[in-house]
Amino acid sequence: MLKLKENMLKKFVYNLFIIYAALSSVSLGEPTALDLQRRGFFKDREYFFLRSGNLQYVIQADRVDVGPAIMGYIFDASNVKDTGKGSAFNHNDNGVRSSALEVVMKNDFAFTAYGQQTRFGWIISEDAIPSVQAIWWADGIRVEETFCGLGNDGVIRRNITLYGGNIYGEEKIKLRLRLPAGNAAQQGKAIYVKFKDCSQAIAVVSEQQCNFNTNDGFVEIPLTITPQQKIKVETLIIASVPPKDGEDFSQRLSQLTDSNNVNKFKIQSQGYWSNISTIQTEDKLITKLFDNTRYALNGVPSAKGSVKVGPFQYGGEWVRDLSNITLGLTSSGHFELAHDVLEHLIRDMITNNGVAMIDGGYADPSREQFDQTGEYLYALRYYTDFTGDTSLVTAYREKLLALIERPLRPEFRDKTLMVHNSREFWEQTLTDGYELAYNMYVYVGLREAVKLAPLLGAENQIPRWNKTADEILNAMVSHPTHSLVDNGHFIKRRSVTGEVTARLTNPNGNSDVPTMVMNNHCIYPDASQALPIAMRIIDPKSELAKKTLDEVEKLRDTRWFDGGYDRYDSSSSINTPGPWPFATCFILRAQHEAGMFDRSRRTLQWLGDVEGGNSGSYYEEIPLIQGSQQNWIGIVQWTTAEIPFFFVRHYLGIEFENGDVVIRPALYPESKPVKADIRFRDGRMKLDISGAGTIKKATVNGKAVKVRPDGSIKLPKDFQSGDIVIRTK
Structure with missing residues (x-):
């Protein structure tokens, strides 16, 4: 009880500080409440991703009172470049505050969800569709909002349920829902506007009376509620994304809000979700994380397979990110989405010469990411085995052969038989060297190529691919002068001249990051050292694996107290230091394969407790300080996919x-x-x-x-x- 009171006091003091900082911003020059809403990362903030066709609706859920606790952003899932909050189609000068539900009481006093007293998470709705639920109080009335994507036509359902739980007589109230702008139009029980070139609407599809204010762009639903009464209101958020020139949105709106079509969309969604994989156990951490991430993954790809890999942060695509995202899609049963992403990768992101895209472009040969070959081929073979669908392998045979051969070119390999270049796994430029992750994934790619060879009509290449894979692995583990093992454990990198690479060549970053404020730094250990164990490239219970994981364990709680692992030693961080969830997932998988279940469970628990565990969508990192990069940190969808892959591949085995x-x-x-x-x-x-x-x-x-x-x-x-x-x- 004392511990509970202590935690409550800490939470109260933290929230009080945030509110005070926002209120005093004018005189101190600190961020305003609106600035805090617009940040990608914020303490205890989570994001829930929903999708209907290319309409991606991102719910921002706050536990701190910096404005409405539940707000939504309308994005075009197929536009991977515009990822900032300001690019949302409903973002105006007040952010997306207009998306918050208002419950208007006596004297026109309007309540919105209050962060400290709002509970949110995933549920299964009454009609068996995964939905985001937010529960809060408008004075004595309990408010429950549930959101879900319906069908594939740009429709998000928002149900509002009111309970007269703490009132003592009849209360007359209004529900108010706003568009981002005025000068709107009304059609039936819907109000719509074209804002930022996007036609968007709010429609009421239940029986209640509605009053529309087209000048100011809102609809009000007058209600009378009595003690213990339950009232349910069903509404839709509809948007035409990507925007379509010359579209008759009024006609489309009429079709989408027709009761028969709304019911059809429900049936489509029910059928889709009935197909998706499930895990049942009394272990609530397992079911929570598997469910949250399998729900979230549906909101990630566009209808054509492209992916915003880093909402609020990155505006490009990487072959590595999308490949790993498909592992989660396949593992959780989203086969059609996995197919579309894999096809987008090979069709649009890998050249005829086998060069893989990095951040929306292609790097100089000396800075290619050689891991991307193996990551794509592993993901493709995993999908092919799980689904039985071989169409991508046969349709893109020539490109796949070019991808397999790309890292084997003589300019990328030397007498050690390993690949080498000047780029490391986390994309910093170093002196020319052999990167563990790159060589491991080239090895993986060759092993996957052997498995796919009959479908590729390349059986004659099997002996060469096997021989080359063996050469690379043998050099990694036992080359006499340049192996990627030192002191009995894997190392991250060795230079072509034989030295262990221990420092960044040209450290940089903002003035408040470790590489700028410290004179000495080291890049060891590195989370990527766990990958050969996670992928079972070596015996995961060997002494080499044990010593490597003991070395990697130094990344836990490097400069903090709450768990999680940094991607490499924090002294070399060119970002605000802090644990990285997707690097932590690499280590989780390796710990589990090694039978280190105490470490694995502790790591999994951290992933369940940290921001993202409740929504299934994780930040790239959890920063330790309110530093210069607070506005830069966003969500990385790769992490979401790591969780179901872990459960299916490593936990269920x-x-x-x-x-x-x-x-x-x-x-x-x-x-x-x-x-x-x-x-x-x-x-x-x-x-x-x-x-x-x-x-x-x-x-x-x-x-x-x-x-x-x-x-x-x-x-x-x-x-x-x-x-x-x-x-x-």
Whole structure:
């Protein structure tokens, strides 16, 4: 109880400080409340991503009172360049405050959601559609808002439910919903405006009476509520994105708000979500993170497969980001979205010469990111095995062959047989050297190429690709002078002259970052050192793996107290220092593969507790100070995808050997039974795992299967769908 009171006091003092800072901004020159709303990162702020077609609706949920706690941004999911909050189609001089629901009481006093007393998260709606729920109080009336994407035509449903929970007589109120601008038009029970070239509307589709103010651009719904009464109002947010010249939006609005079409959109969404994979267990951390991220992923890609990889931060696409995003899409059952992203990658982001896109462009050969080859090929093969869809491999054969061969060109390899260049994994420029992650992923790419060779009509290349992969791995682990192992653990990088690369060559950054305020810095350890363990390139329970993970453990709580890992030693950070969620995910996967379940569980718990755990959408990093880069830090969708990939690939242990399904569960010690319904090809894998431990016996569709010496089971080659029952000891 004392600890609870202490935490409540700390929270109160922090919130009081934020409010005071906002109120005193005029005299002190500090950010205003509006400035704080517009920041990408803010303490305890989370973002929820919803989508209908190319309408991407991003809900900003605050736990601190710097304005309405629940606001929404309208974006075009297909426009990857315009990612800043100011580019939202409903953003005006007051930000997106107009998107907040107002509950208007006596004397025209309007309540909006108050951060400290608003609860928000994902739920499954009454009609079985994942929805974002916000619960708050307007005086004595409990307000519940739920948001979800409906269909694929640019429609977001916003249901409002009122409960007369703490009132003592009849109260007359109004619900007020605003457009971002006035001079609007009315059509039936909808009001719409063209703002920033985007036609957008609010429609009321339930039975309540509405009053429209087209001059000021809002609709009011007058209501009378009595003690304990429940009133439900159903509304729609509709936007034409991307904007269409010459569109008759009035006619489109009439169609979209027709009750038959609204019902059709609901049925489409219900059908879609009924197909997506699920995990059920009494372990609430597992179900929370899997559910939150599988819901969030649907809001990420556009209808054509492009992705805003870093909302509020980055305006380009990377092959590495999108490839890893598809791992999460495939793992959670979003097969169609995974296909579209993978096709966008090979069609639009990889050249005929096999060069992979970096931040919307192509780097000089000395600064290419060689990991991107392996990341794409791994993601493509993972998708192909899971779905049975080989169309992308056969349709883009020539490009895929060019991608495989690109890093093997003689200018990128030397007598060590490893690849080398002047760019490191986190995109800093260093002296020419061998990067662990680059060489590992070139190795991975070659192994995946061997698996895909029959589909590529390249069986004759298998011996060469296998030989080259072996050469690279052997050099990484045991080259006499240039191996990427030192003192018994993997290292991040070694220069072509043989020295371990320990420092940034040309450190830079804003004046308040470690590389600028400290004289001495080091880039070791690095989270990428965990990748060969996570990918099982080496035995994850070997001494090399253990020593590497012990070295990487130094990245935890480097300059903070709450958990999480930095991407590399904080002394070399060119950003505001702090833990990086997606770098933390690399380490999580490696810890789990190594059987370090205490570390893995602690890491997973941090991902559940930190900003993003509630919404499924994570910041690139959690900054330690309110420094110069507060307005720069945004969401990185790669992290969202890491979570379901971890659960399916590492926790449930589903993998593939030459197209055959192999299952090696790795539940946490003392784990309760787990059931999973995983989308697989045209059917389902319905897993029933009795608990933690090694497999004692297993059946597939009622027939016993043999437990292999490594503790795994292999499903019959003809398995397409059915029950997989695993009993452990």
